[in-house]
Amino acid sequence: MLQIADPRQLSTECERQRREGRRIGFVPTMGYLHEGHLSLVRRARELSDFVVVSIFVNPAQFGPSEDLERYPADLPGDLEKCRAEGVDCVFAPRGDQIYPEGFSTYVVVEGLTEGMCGASRPIHFRGVCTVVTKLFNLVGPCVAVFGEKDYQQLQVLRRMARDLNQPVEVMGSPIVREPDGLAMSSRNAYLSRSQRESAPCLYRALKTIQERLISGERITAAQAVAIARRIIEAEPETRVDYIEVRHAERLETLEDVRRGETVVALAVFVGETRLIDNIVL
């Protein structure tokens, strides 16, 4: 497995692979890899011949009061996991190799970034779109795989790639869950034992809406939000950031929950830890 820190070396290597006829699969991450990330690697492997994983905790997507300083990291462990998954190349640059002094160019996607995580984390998507554009520029034509847990991010990046003619096919990959339903996330590592016990309420809330819909009930968006809020707020140490019912692709707000075209997305603080989850109905 190649390990690269120098952006130019990454570009050269990817170009060489493409010249030799290989399709590149790219999985951008912020490290502290878990089964969710590894499922993206496996998807990239199915779709390509040369799998690149980037590991970079991107400061530009964290607000001043967010968890950049304590974001978990374990590069040796991540490299081991990548090796075991048969990853071909890990790109793990230093901060100044991505944001050299004087850096002042950002990518902003309008519309889709309004509301949901964009409302509670105002600079978040600007940071995500900027770093992902830089990574796409370095890797070049490829298929890039992102987790559906970050649902809004996935839609935003799809739009960005389309709007900017980036030569990248953006693919989503399903959420991977713990046996009790909690969506896998590097931030789960922050949870205390009691918080970890509360955390599956996010998924329980989403499943309850889904089950009521499947049983034939007609549910308005306001009712869906109330159902989820009641379940989440019954658990200790939870504080709802948002619960939103949106069109699954355009992310417009909806009045009614409609099967086939609705996503219910939520962000909840469990203690100090902000967790997100969603379900497409």
Ligand code: PAF
């Ligand atoms: O989803 C993430 O881990 C990050 O937002 C990403 C896409 C790697 C950009 O830093």
